[in-house]
Amino acid sequence: MKLNRRIFLGTGAAAAASLSAPGVLASNHEKARVVVIGGGAGGATAARYLAKDSKGEINVTLVEPSRTYFSCFFSSLYLGGFKELADIGHTYGTLAAEYGINVVHDWAVDVDRDSKTVTLAGGAVLPYDKLILSPGIDFVDGAVEGWSLAAQNAMPHSYKAGSQTELLKAQIAEMPEGGTFAMVAPPNPYRCPPGPYERVSMVAHVLKANNPTGKIIVADPKPKFSKMALFQNGWNDHYPGMVDWIGEDFGGGNVSVNPDDMTITIDGEETKVDVCNVIPAQKAGRIAEIAGVTDGNWAPVNAEDMSTKADPDVYVLGDASQQGDMPKSGFAANSQAKVCANAVRGALTGSKVFPPKFSNTCWSLIATNDGVKVGATYEATDEKIAKVDGFISQTGEDSALRKATYEESEGWYTGITSDMFG
Incomplete structure (x- = not known):
């Protein structure tokens, strides 16, 4: 099958890709070659574990356009002034220096699964024996009436951390006294199910300190959301009267925005706002679609090793994958990456492949030292990654436990970023 070779996201910076000897699965090759696209919680972890555990038997190339990775997890704590x-x-x-990974800062713009090559915006062509895609998310065109990427500076999504997060923080700081912050929450499934609501909490934290008469409106197409009782109790306790959550039953899914006028219309009622955070419906990052491994939105994968249903030599991790019961989170991507790296190393070198084990925890900060969490363990079945058991913080927990939960999240952040980047 010949695949679509459309260039996406414009031209990237040229990169001089240092190509190594091709891999063991083809004749006359000295080393197996793995190309990893995307340097986040899934891709960076997979690349590091492959390089570390193969002890030089596999040539690993990591393709990531950004020289600095800003984590989406904990980005709301930056908005709230905690980071x-x-x-x-x-x-x-x-x-690169300690694990020998060939890190290439460029955009991957094409995947040819027949020739097993990845083409970069700078012109380099990377051959692979196994390809791991961890491109995160892109947004569904037209998901929110009146909004497009062209409007992201007026109404930022801030769901890809970095400059968008800085922009949203600046807009919140510049809100007039008594002003209104609006959020358009995304439909399921989407990156980080508690994410929008932790963000609401952090915006409320800033407003309570600096603009106590400010208001927050949340237009939500869903009837409920992750940790709903925990967040709503927290909002009532810490920010009484500030947050107005409008769910599906009250028209939260019937929303349009006007970036030029800075208005949001919810179920026919127009409101002038000062900041509007639009988080659209999401799908797998564009390169997964170009590779021909998605169903139009997400990439279906096999639970035992994260290989795609479309091609056993292409794997998809994290947010971009359609894998079953795991949420789209940094913890989940990191967990899936370790399973994938072990399976890829086994396929390429004959090393032992351990039974897959998956886990996830998502922490959220509601106010100073008021942390909550939800998590689960999972197993691989023939149909999907299936939930085995789970846990969640309870309403009414004492302040010492909530503080300990927040401190636990800080320890996890240190641990996962070390696991990703060494």
């Missing part, structure tokens, strides 16, 4: 931007920024130097 600096530098606290959530990470670079790839250790992966």
Whole structure:
């Protein structure tokens, strides 16, 4: 099958890709070659584990356009003033210097599964024996009436961390006294199910300190959301009267926006707002679609190793995958990456492949030292990654437990970023 070779996201910076000897699965090749596209919680973890555990038997190339990775997880704590931007920024130097990973800062613009090559915007062509895609999310065109990527500076999504997060923070700081912050929440499935509601909490935290008469409106197409009782109780306790959540039953799914006039219309009622955070419906990052491994939105994968249903030599991790019961989170992507790396290494070198084990925890901060969490363990079945058991913080927990939960999240952040970047 010959695949679509459309270039996406314009031309990237040229990169001099240092190509190594091709891999063991083809004749006359000395080393197996794995190309990993996307340097986040899934891709960086997979690349590091492959390089670390193969001890030089596999040539690993990591393709990531950004030289600094800003984590989406904990980005709301930056909005809330609990973190600096530098606290959530990470670079790839250790992966290159200590693990021998060929880190290429460029856009992947084409995948040819017949010839097993990846083409970069800068013109380099990378051959592979196994390809791991961890491109995160893109947005569904037309998901919110009146909004498009052209409007992202007026109404930022801030659901890809970095400059968008800085922009939203600046807009919140510049809100007039008594002004209104609006959020358009996404439909299921989407990156980080608690994410929008932790963000609401952090915006409320800032307004309570600096603009206590400010208001927050949340237009939500869903009837419920992750940790709903925990968040709503927290909003009532810490930010009484500030947050107005409008769910599906009250017209939260019937929404349009006008970036020029800075208005949001919910179920026919127009409201002038000062900041509007539009989080649209989501789908797998564009390169997964170009590779021909999606169903139009997400990439269906096999639970035992994260290989795609379309091609056993292409794997998809994290947010972009359609894998079953795991949420789209950084923890989940990191967990899937380890399973995938073990399976890929086994296929390429004959090393032992361990039974897959998956887990996830999502922490959220509602107010200072008021942390909550939800999580589960999972197993691979023939149909999907299936939930085995789970846990969630309870309403009414004492302040010491909530503080301990927040401190636990800080420890996890240190651990996962070390696991990703070395």
